[in-house]
Amino acid sequence: MHAVSQQIARLERETGQHLVEKQGRGVRVTEAGAVLARSAGEVLTLVERVEAGLAGHRGVVAGPLAVAAFATAARGLLPGVLAQLRTAFPDLDVALSEQEPDAAVAALRRGHPDVAVVQDWADDVLAVPDGLSRRHLLDDPFDVALPAAHPLAGRAAVTVADLAGEDWIGWSTGQICHDWLSATLRRHGAQARIRHTASEHSTQLALVAAGLGAAVIPRLGRDPVSVSVSVPFDPQPTRRVFAVWRDSAAARPAVATAVDALASHAARLHVSP
DSSP states (O other), X not given: OHHHHHHHHHHHHHHTSOOEEEETTEEEEOHHHHHHHHHHHHXXXXXXXXXXXXXXXXXXXXXXXXXXXXHHHHHHTHHHHHHHHHHHOTTEEEEEEEOOHHHXXXXXXXXXXXXXXXXXXXXXXXXXXXXEEEEEEEEEEEEEEEETTOXXXXXXXXXXXXXXXXXXXXXXXXXXXXXXXHHHHHHTTOOOOEEEEOSOHHXXXXXXXXXXXXXEEESTTOOOOSSEEEEEBSSOOEEEEEEXXXXXXXXXXXXXXXXXXXXXXXXXXXXXX
């Protein structure tokens, strides 16, 4: 905090303006400070655009590249992509971090990571702010996982209404899929009885296998289902998976190459039954 105060004091001396002022026990940004912050953002965007243009002129796929992805994509899509990039471009230094879509998009706008793999739903579209571009990678269908002895386990397909009285195993509160499951159950008149929550699909499937409820499991990155049964929904719920990046970095070969690799690998994935 002391280092931040010193930097602000230095900027105030250089600009001859008060950038922050006391407000109660804290501080708030002055109008001059807000103008400077906006201008700084524009300057950083311009700098990145120029750097990307120069990198594009060199045409070399190299240097650091930070990628963020939600958990299922980090498991089911990114390992193959990262291995492909490492083999093809040994001078490219890619680092992966797991992030929920909203957090990844917010971080992307702040300048880190360089590319984010995110998801949304047709009835809950993820807002992509100005200054960012997106590319569709794949559609990821969901099935319902049931205990092997469940009366509906042998069905060719089930509806949400068929499962209206079930206990459910869902994602942790605050995750995008948790909110989707709750809203979907309510929309179809089913009780949103989410008894157990877990972020990992393997944990959800273990709870299903123990007879503790049903779970909605995406096909991307799914574990083999052994002691539980996977049954398609009718109609089939599907989420959309996208790559997102800053417009100002679009000319950078590393970014364009990573997005192309994501799209190529996604096209080869088998997410059908």
